[in-house]
Amino acid sequence: MVTQARWFRSPTIVGRAGATIMLSSMASSIAMTRPLIVTMICRWVNWAGLPSATWGAASVVMSGSPSGIQQVALRLFTEHGYENTSMREISEHLGLTKAALYYHFDSKEAIVQSLFEERLGTLEKLAERAEEQPYSAARCAEIATGWFGLTVDDDLRFVRFTIANQAALRDLMPSRDGARDLFERLSSLMAGPDASPAERLKVRMAMMSVNLAAMSSVGLDLTNAEILAAAAETADLILPGFSAAVTGRASVRS
Secondary structure: OOOOHHHOOOOOOOOHHHHHHHHHHHHOOOOOOOHHHHHHHHHHHHHHOOOHHHHHHHHHHHOOOHHHHHHHHHHHHHHHOOOOOOHHHHHHHHOOOHHHHHHHOOOHHHHHHHHHHHHHHHHHHHHHHHHOOOOOHHHHHHHHHHHHHHHHOOOOHHHHHHHHOHHHHOOOOOOHHHHHHHHHHHHHHHHOOOOOHHHHHHHHHHHOHHHHHHHHOOOOOOOHHHHHHHHHHHHHHHOOOOHHHHHHHHHHHO
């Protein structure tokens, strides 16, 4: 049987205001040649949920960082469409020369593929860690945290990108079989070895609650917080107690 809400705890981390302040204070003093620090700043930008107007300043810090290039490209692909965004536009928004951009990525296809590969790599490691442990409440919590973290921690940016560019992504995604296999592995690990097919189905439906909420919110005047709240409520209807995984990840960014 699937373990209920008791297996989830909500962590706390620096909030939106704190992240914004830290980004502003560090932007003028961090050297672009320190990739680890730059990557941390990129993550703060995500957690802070900065509006589009502030990304120009943030890109000064992120220039030259593969993570920074990915995030700026992701925003442009979402706002203008993958097909309508060029490498020149990405380099201009980053304040980079095309040569500097091409040093990290030789095409926009390479940027998108790197985003998918990183996410699949994260899920693969999550599955491997879980498979080394016996079924337990702690293992379920770790899987849920990792799974929802990929969607919630970047403020739904990746999900919105995939929604806005479905046609283009058909040829850009790495193996669909690999993504499907990972989803099936993780959902089975969460459901447990004795779960019935119906119970496994419920786990899968609950795991997809945030993705489906983001897709269904297109055209609706809703904040990300409202979308996540609806996703959590829906997850609870499918599998009582599962919403803690959604709200727990959301609390990291609040």
